[in-house]
Amino acid sequence: MKSPIWGEFKQARDDVHNLGPLQRIGKETKRYRDDEEVDYCIVGLGSAGGVLLQRLAKAGFQVLGLEAGPFWDTERDWVSDEKGSHKLYWNDLRITGGTDPLALGENNSGKGVGGGSVHWAAFTPRFHPSDFRVYTQDGVGADWPISYDELKPYYELLEREIPVAGPAYFPWGDPHGYPYGPHPLGGVGDVLVKGCTKLGIRVCAGGPVAILSGSHGDRPHCIYRGFCIQGCKVGAKASTLITHIPEAIRYGAEVRALSMASRISMRNREQANGVFYFDREGREHFQRAKAVIVSGYAIETPRLLLNSACQGHENGLANSSGTLGRYLMAQAGNVVLGRFPGLIRMYKTPPAHALTEEFYETDPKRDFARGFAIQTVAPLPVAFAKQMMVAKGAWGWGMRRVMMDYNHWATLGVLGEILPWPDNRVELAEERDGFGLRVAKVTFNLHDNDKKLIEFGKNKVMQVMHAAGAEEVVQEARYAHLVGACRMGADQGTSVVDKFGRTHDVSNLFVCDGSVLPTQGSANPGLTIQCLAARTADYLIAQGTRIFTSEIRDMGTPPVRRELAVKDSFTKGVPRLR
Numbered sequence: 001m002k003s004p005i006w007g008e009f010k011q012a013r014d015d016v017h018n019l020g021p022l023q024r025i026g027k028e029t030k031r032y033r034d035d036e037e038v039d040y041c042i043v044g045l046g047s048a049g050g051v052l053l054q055r056l057a058k059a060g061f062q063v064l065g066l067e068a069g070p071f072w073d074t075e076r077d078w079v080s081d082e083k084g085s086h087k088l089y090w091n092d093l094r095i096t097g098g099t100d101p102l103a104l105g106e107n108n109s110g111k112g113v114g115g116g117s118v119h120w121a122a123f124t125p126r127f128h129p130s131d132f133r134v135y136t137q138d139g140v141g142a143d144w145p146i147s148y149d150e151l152k153p154y155y156e157l158l159e160r161e162i163p164v165a166g167p168a169y170f171p172w173g174d175p176h177g178y179p180y181g182p183h184p185l186g187g188v189g190d191v192l193v194k195g196c197t198k199l200g201i202r203v204c205a206g207g208p209v210a211i212l213s214g215s216h217g218d219r220p221h222c223i224y225r226g227f228c229i230q231g232c233k234v235g236a237k238a239s240t241l242i243t244h245i246p247e248a249i250r251y252g253a254e255v256r257a258l259s260m261a262s263r264i265s266m267r268n269r270e271q272a273n274g275v276f277y278f279d280r281e282g283r284e285h286f287q288r289a290k291a292v293i294v295s296g297y298a299i300e301t302p303r304l305l306l307n308s309a310c311q312g313h314e315n316g317l318a319n320s321s322g323t324l325g326r327y328l329m330a331q332a333g334n335v336v337l338g339r340f341p342g343l344i345r346m347y348k349t350p351p352a353h354a355l356t357e358e359f360y361e362t363d364p365k366r367d368f369a370r371g372f373a374i375q376t377v378a379p380l381p382v383a384f385a386k387q388m389m390v391a392k393g394a395w396g397w398g399m400r401r402v403m404m405d406y407n408h409w410a411t412l413g414v415l416g417e418i419l420p421w422p423d424n425r426v427e428l429a430e431e432r433d434g435f436g437l438r439v440a441k442v443t444f445n446l447h448d449n450d451k452k453l454i455e456f457g458k459n460k461v462m463q464v465m466h467a468a469g470a471e472e473v474v475q476e477a478r479y480a481h482l483v484g485a486c487r488m489g490a491d492q493g494t495s496v497v498d499k500f501g502r503t504h505d506v507s508n509l510f511v512c513d514g515s516v517l518p519t520q521g522s523a524n525p526g527l528t529i530q531c532l533a534a535r536t537a538d539y540l541i542a543q544g545t546r547i548f549t550s551e552i553r554d555m556g557t558p559p560v561r562r563e564l565a566v567k568d569s570f571t572k573g574v575p576r577l578r
């Protein structure tokens with residue numbers, strides 16, 4: 001077929017972007033010339049990069065975001081089809097190894113404006129206060145250079161801004177409530193609640209999840225079609241593509257999509273002066289910048305810094321400590337599948353809508369440190385088929401029989417804290433990508449504490465599944481949510497960046513994304529990553545132009561700039577009586 005009967009397909013346009021049926025960016029994104037020097041060049045417009053772009057543009061900086069993937073027009077580019085949505089992921093070559101190799105690809109990061117926030121399930125629990133002092137409290141892992149109290153105002157801000165739906169009272173960590181009311185329970189949520197209730201485990205239903213339970217400005221509420229991980233075409237699920245990027249563009253930021261950063265360039269040994277990148281035709285360009293922020297995800301950020309090795313930084317940029325790429329973490333994400341006599345219909349809600357954090361903290365009665373959460377998962381049929389292939393060995397006619405039964409199955413997940421270990425790391429492989437850049441090699445090994453935690457967590461979820469009435473229970477071992485590899489710390493000898501994301505070695509080079517996390521708790525990391533981005537932006541704004549020239553580091557806490565939150569964040573939502 002040369003052209004469809006209703007007209008020709010149009011080329012992608014950069015001046016109009018539909019983001020769901022109601023939201024539209026009608027303003028062409030600014031275009032800086034190659035010889036213009038911007039204030040900030042942000043590499044990667046995902047969970048962190050999107051928030052940074054919006055905050056810095058709104059504060060009046062000249063800011064440009066280089067994004068390797070496309071700038072999605074959700075009405076044109078997205079389909080309500082599980083297989084057809086795989087282009088949302090970073091599927092480029094990455095090499096995996098170690099004793100417990102991680103599956104790399106659709107289970108890790110996104111590629112395109114919005115990054116991983118486009119395909120996340122949008123579970124948005126906060127980290128617990130204990131997560132920030134793991135070493136002091138439990139003698140394992142590391143302490144953060146900041147406390148929970150320093151991040152708390154950002155949790156409160158972002159929960160209203162993106163916004164988050166959840167219960168009026170969330171009992172774990174630092175107990176709090178949510179600005180939007182909870183979602184109704186689906187079949188999988190029913191299973192979790194029933195199983196936990198039978199076993200006397202406290203459980204929370206309807207969130208916390210960054211999905212609208214009521215309409216919000218030009219975003220409609222959730223219609224419970226279950227396509228969250230495929231990119232919510234409705235616009236009910238938060239992603240920086242629809243929450244922060246539109247306002248960034250309105251305030252004059254440039255989104256330069258299909259632009260793959262290849263190397264950070266140095267003016268001298270102490271200062272960066274811009275970023276080399278390949279455009280959509282594979283031509284190399286140089287973008288001048290007074291400061292650079294790398295927000296490329298826990299694999300691509302260390303890869304870019306390692307690929308930027310140069311005279312004076314022979315082992316990679318910002319790697320004087322030798323820790324660049326090390327302390328990579330993934331959360332244990334074992335999936336437990338249970339078959340029920342009655343219909344479950346797991347696709348009929350957002351996959352993320354109920355959880356328990358009852359096992360989150362270290363329990364001296366157990367033989368391992370730290371803990372895990374239990375969450376609803378609810379895969380669509382293709383993902384379910386893959387899980388059944390691993391969990392039950394289903395294949396051929398056996399697979400067809402299992403798939404005919406899809407509506408009777410429920411899926412719950414462990415989300416377990418794996419500790420940061422130096423041998424879990426990102427390095428450069430010998431293999432190269434289409435631009436000739438060395439790709440990332442990821443090594444991952446489980447240690448004793450991790451194995452004990454996973455075994456305990458998996459068995460606990462199986463107990464919950466049985467208590468809910470499952471007649472058959474199987475499980476698949478897997479991992480979720482990669483973070484770390486450029487960790488923040490007060491000690492320059494054991495970390496890559498300081499508590500604001502500034503690299504210890506290069507005064508105008510920042511890292512701001514999940515790679516800076518020293519530990520990961522057993523909460524999904526996306527909300528914390530966006531909070532850290534808003535905090536780094538507040539720091540940069542408070543420092544003003546000193547960042548571009550001065551090597552003096554002011555470590556004072558910046559004021560929380562609530563007025564920079566996305567417009568109308570504070571006037572929407574279900575009012576709560578306090």
Ligand SMILES: Cc1cc2nc3c(=O)[nH]c(=O)nc-3n(C[C@H](O)[C@H](O)[C@H](O)COP(=O)(O)OP(=O)(O)OC[C@H]3O[C@@H](n4cnc5c(N)ncnc54)[C@H](O)[C@@H]3O)c2cc1C
Nearest residue numbers: 044046047048068115116121122123261296513514524526
């Ligand atoms: C299936 C799935 C479900 C998830 N569900 C949840 C959830 O429910 N809750 C939660 O909190 N988290 C969830 N996550 C994890 C969450 O998506 C990530 O933790 C988060 O998006 C990471 O943010 P980031 O800013 O570090 O990187 P990203 O959001 O991945 O952004 C990085 C961006 O940088 C771009 N980039 C990388 N390298 C370059 C380069 N060299 N040049 C230009 N651009 C570049 C990438 O294309 C990408 O857009 C999920 C992840 C997956 C895979």
Ligand code: SF4
Nearest residue numbers: 222223226227228232
């Ligand atoms: S279930 Fe709700 S949030 Fe998820 S894709 Fe559908 S409309 Fe979007």
